[in-house]
Amino acid sequence: MNQDAKTRSQRAVRQLLESWQRSGVTYLRQMEPLPELPAETTSPVEAPQEKPVQTVAPTTPLPRQSIVPPPQPTETSEEPTLESEQARKEMSVPRTTKSKMNKGDRQAELDILATQVSKCTRCPELAETRTQTVFGVGNPRAKIMFIGEAPGADEDKQGEPFVGRAGKLLDKIIEACQMKRSDIYIANILRCRPPGNRNPTDLEASNCRGYLDAQIEIVDPDYIVCWGSVAAKNLLHSDLPIGKMRGDFYEYGRAKVVCTYHPSYLLRNPSAKKNVWEDMIYLFADMGINLKAQG
Numbered sequence: 001m002n003q004d005a006k007t008r009s010q011r012a013v014r015q016l017l018e019s020w021q022r023s024g025v026t027y028l029r030q031m032e033p034l035p036e037l038p039a040e041t042t043s044p045v046e047a048p049q050e051k052p053v054q055t056v057a058p059t060t061p062l063p064r065q066s067i068v069p070p071p072q073p074t075e076t077s078e079e080p081t082l083e084s085e086q087a088r089k090e091m092s093v094p095r096t097t098k099s100k101m102n103k104g105d106r107q108a109e110l111d112i113l114a115t116q117v118s119k120c121t122r123c124p125e126l127a128e129t130r131t132q133t134v135f136g137v138g139n140p141r142a143k144i145m146f147i148g149e150a151p152g153a154d155e156d157k158q159g160e161p162f163v164g165r166a167g168k169l170l171d172k173i174i175e176a177c178q179m180k181r182s183d184i185y186i187a188n189i190l191r192c193r194p195p196g197n198r199n200p201t202d203l204e205a206s207n208c209r210g211y212l213d214a215q216i217e218i219v220d221p222d223y224i225v226c227w228g229s230v231a232a233k234n235l236l237h238s239d240l241p242i243g244k245m246r247g248d249f250y251e252y253g254r255a256k257v258v259c260t261y262h263p264s265y266l267l268r269n270p271s272a273k274k275n276v277w278e279d280m281i282y283l284f285a286d287m288g289i290n291l292k293a294q295g
Helices: 003-022 103-118 124-129 153-158 165-176 202-219 229-236 263-268 270-286
Strands: 054-056 144-148 185-188 223-227 250-252 255-260
Touching: 103 202, 144 202, 144 229, 165 263, 165 270, 185 202, 202 229, 223 229, 223 270, 229 250, 229 255, 255 270, 263 270
Parallel strands: 054 250, 144 185, 144 223, 223 255
Antiparallel strands: 250 255
16 A cells, blocks of 8 residues: 555544544444555556546444434534535545345345434434434435435425425436436435424534435445535535536445435526436436437
8 A cells, every 4th residue: 555545544534533423422342453455566557547536535334233323412512514615535435345235135224224213313303393204215226326405394294205396306307317216215414304494404414424324335326416515515525516516426435426406406496407417417428328319
């Protein structure tokens, strides 16, 4: 491992520990260090230059039994602070190999996690005002995972993300991409509806982050689509406007991430639909699918 790789690894570990600390983790089980692998030999033939994928270090979830929130939330006067106004392009972590877990086992893991979520009271206001938690839905082995911001009134009532007017528009986008809703896995930054449909606070997003990362870990998608600035900000730790994050791939763990406008924004600004369609073309082109030819 060269010095640059060691530096990136140290940054990723530091960010991971800071994230755990913000989430209230105070104890980690001691692990035996792995022996260092011999240095790889480099080929004298230069690889062709490709457009770099922007990388972001994931907040790795704790083992399944450790992500159960404590019965009483820890009160704090400080909310997590974002470390940068830009997505962490310098934070590079090694890509993991694709999960070999079968579909049934993944669904079983998600069911266990959903039960834990249903009992969560880490955000007292949300736990008191919600009708039910809104965990996630879709294919547990999906290649594409959609992440929105938080449940609205319809989602809170039905217990499923993206089922209101914005959800119907999202369904049309999925159909235009020659896919079905059941082909994709859909989740949110929060699993409870904020009162008045306000945006999630940083503290609420932090409280719910372990659940989101566990869903990403279990589903292990090849691609993630962040719908709207709230999703992009919280997943990629960026305060950039969504318009400036469009048109690039980011990396979160093993997944490539695309950021685009939220369907609710499209309902208010129909002219932006063409921008979202461009983003879908961009995403599917990387998958080897030409949506222009299918349109």
